[in-house]
Amino acid sequence: MNGVSAIFYRDYRQRMTNIGFVFWDLLAPLAYLTLFGVGFERMMGTAPVVSGESFGYTAFLVPGVLGMVTFSVAMNTSWGFFMDKESGIFYEMLTYPITRPQILIGKIGFNVLLALLGSVLVVVLGRVALQVPVRWDLLPVQSVVIVIATSGWFFLFSTFAIALNRMDAFNTVTSAAYILLMFFSSMFYPLDDVPAWFRFLAYLNPMTWQVDLLRFAVLGVGTLRVLLMEAAALVAFAAVCLGFAVRTLNRAN
């Protein structure tokens, strides 16, 4: 077994010791989509417009919920570093004949699969139960975005999880990130009608890049030039975060 697959296997075994947690990762987004999507759609009455096309709020929200899936899976996986530190295995692992990037990539590997499964469940629920006009032909694009985004968020949060010694400090960071990154993005509302300063901040946010790409992958909407820039930015974000996480692992002790 090579390093990445051995770490992948380890994380799979770890995650399978708590099936309830896995189910929660998969079911929470479905609950968000059903409750928020249906609830807000009825309440708002008007449909959001993206790139000149109008959709029901539930359809608009599906890519946002996919963003939540990647974010939650990445956050929960990076939190695992605290368990590893507490058990001492984190430090022992640094003596194993595997590279630091292999540790990070192996660790997110199994959890990326979970994120992909979660995203498929969201899309299937959206199409079958909530009549979202899903573009099945763009499913591969959706999968690629889910993989890159989950990895990117994981590398970002891992940097904090490795560097911080206190779990409460990490929880503060992730809670703040959760609020700021989700609400300063195109996750819950179109950015066309928000104030200019808000839109400026939102376009600096990787969550916006991810949700816009997912909105294209699910509904087929968006401007190609903007989407290409956002795709490049998302890949760069993941690569830079991997670099930071590796650097932090190298300075872990």
Place this chain on the structure above:
Amino acid sequence: MTNAIEVEDLRKSYVSKAAAAVTALDGVSFTVPAGHIYGLLGPNGAGKSTTVKILGTIASSTSGHARIFGFDVARASLDARRRMAVVLQQTASENLLTIQDNLLIYAYLHGVSRHDARQRVKHVAEEFEIGARLNDTVQELSLGTKRRIQVAKIFMLDTPLIILDEATTGMDPLMKRRVMERLRLEAREGRTILLTTQVLSEAEELCETIMILDKGRTMASGTLQELRKRSAQIFRVSLSFADSTVNLEGLLGSLNAAELQVKGRNAEMVIHGEQASLLAKLAEISRTVTIQRFEVRGPTLEEIFMNLVEESR
């Protein structure tokens, strides 16, 4: 002969927010030939664990070099890690997984094939008496058993170098003995072992070469015989007297013993000084009271260690 470990002028300073920079290692150098058992001894804060962390590529040195089978731990860390198995001072186990998964995953992470790993689990489980508990979750185990599994893991591998940082702490005496016997066997078969310990009898029994560290500096190093020579002016003296009514504390006062224990007609002492002067004083005592038996030995490792540490303070 190839050197398994080469450490040259290794220094490590930590910058602390609360205090001035702390020097954990201050120019430590040593070489461990392949197939040897080498012991690092020292009190808490001596720099033993820092040395292990640098060799294990967990921490970086401030300056100096450390090489494992010729591979620099800073510049060729992966090559260095491929050649060693490390037991850290801190307990390290996958608490949510079973003992079997702990052993298997450790082997997989060191590149052992699935088939070989499963075969080795059987042998290791038998040797470390955990065969009946392979499916127990580690978090249910006692600290001593967790430590046993941590040490058992290294025998899932064939790495040419084993590094153990106070590995037998918390183990029961029988298991400790078994681990020591196994380490001796591994060394005979060509594996190199570097161990740190505060249990001096363990080092005395196991190590071919010993280095004593204190406050990040080398106090002494060499074989046990060489260290004894270095502390040639320390003697452990045992005396048995014929007469049980004599006040031995008073009688032996002239020897200025660093330690004196009297039990009935017997006295045990640790004396610092010239051998000739000691023998002259013993002869003088024997003229007053009959000495039935006397024995003068060189110092134990503990006495050498205490002497060196006290000298440095």
